[in-house]
Amino acid sequence: MAKVLTSKKENYSQWYNDLVVKADLAESSAVRGCMVIKPYGYAIWEMMQAELDRMFKETGHVNAYFPLFIPKSFFSKEADHVDGFAKECAVVTHYRLKNDENGNGVVVDPDAKLEEELIVRPTSETIIWNTYKNWIQSYRDLPILCNQWANVVRWEMRTRMFLRTAEFLWQEGHTAHATKAEALEETEKMINVYSNFAQNFMALPVIMGAKSDQERFAGALETFTIEALMQDGKALQSGTSHFLGQNFAKAFDVKFTNKEGKDELVWASSWGVSTRLMGALIMAHSDDNGLVLPPRLAPHQVVIVPIYKGQEQLDAIREKVEIITNELRSLGVRVKFDDRDNQRPGWKFAEYELKGVPIRLAIGARDLENGTIEVARRDTLSKETKSLDGISTYIADLLEEIQASIFQKAMDFRADMTTIVDTYDEFKDVLKNKGGFILAHWDGTTETELKIKDETKATIRCIPFDSTDEDGVCIYSGKPSKRRVLFALAY
């Protein structure tokens, strides 16, 4: 087969870019740092959205929508928050264009300057908490459990499709609670929702944990994260859930009257995942032939390609295929019959491989005679000829098996690529020669963390929830440490 992708081995990021374009997921646009998400890529995102939305609603959340623009003054109300985002904000300064007097097309009308500039939201905490102020008076108004599906803009210096674009799609949950315990519980609940989603639907193993002071969200008291490992040995932060304490309540003066009639500040959480998950999906599972999709997220789980000469054969095949597709659909399988006559079978095989369709069925005259069908798995690239008897349940079961197998493969890879080290030399050696996750002792100071980052570019991805207490010494400072933390080079 002709190679259309740069191989992973040759150049990992070129492979990634090639794959995004050739699998028809997205393409770069005329706007700096912004991509066009193409129908196939968007269909996968919609699968993610649908499942996440279901999970959010199941845990008691509702959707709402807040403005794209945020008055500039809102940002200065929370000091850490503005520090975190100031350098990457797009700002609206005018509201009108006019024709240039010198005939140079359209120019900004200088008379149409806004009195207060508007920020294109990089995240919505400020506008939402300004709104919540009006929604909350009494403990009876709490909790508020809102989510919004939206686009946000962060003016990044360097962008990569899906992983870091200037504009991206995401959901952001913003909740308000009467007590600290409740807000913390919510923060934990949502990182668990993300973890379940990543592992069960994306077949993406993730490590849940807390961010260090250094890596925490701007304005949060605690940030929980799910960290995934990509095939090049780098970590990808795939979702975060923040405990915001009373910071935004203070900044926007959001108080409620408790049962005792006393005013209290409201407690908050916020949490989000973005189209970056598409990048995670691609980099976790795919190979040199293209995308590998876990069946639960595949827009088409099964594609059927007819192989025929002439209309008569196609009609005969179509008759048989109709029975199979009806059976599959009744089993809840998303199946596509590609009977286009303007592409040849070999072309279609390569195309669906690039697009990561989990199972391909090919049926031709030969099969009609023998009562068989060819079943090809995308994840293993294996092919077998099966009898048509009971084919539908076989396929439905196989989809489950593929889902599990993709996850297991990623788990095995992560296990191989997770190293426990006890010295700084070992740490540097693993970073340089192997990559992946590194579990090491750390003295808990930002100073040490920054020095390690400075010297090696590795960062603390998280302090894992499931790590057990263990006495040791910090690999850098030699000071005592109670537990290992997760280091890696990161996207």
Place this chain on the structure above:
RNA sequence: CGGGAUGUAGCUCAGCCAGGUUAGAGUACACGUCUGGGGGGCGUGGGGUCGGAAGUUCGAAUCUUCUCAUCCCGACCA
């Protein structure tokens, strides 16, 4: 914001150094035909303000200057 590079057909690029017929190739596209179990063969055809502006010259894709844009490496990236 520093360092480097590149803008020629929808896409990937050659041609530029040493200026000179009608600016090429692959791929994609359209039509015809033989085909059809892994991106098919053959034939025909359409498609270009050579990023933009100014200059040098009898003559500029090619040389000069300016300008715009993009990419890569850094810095930056809760």
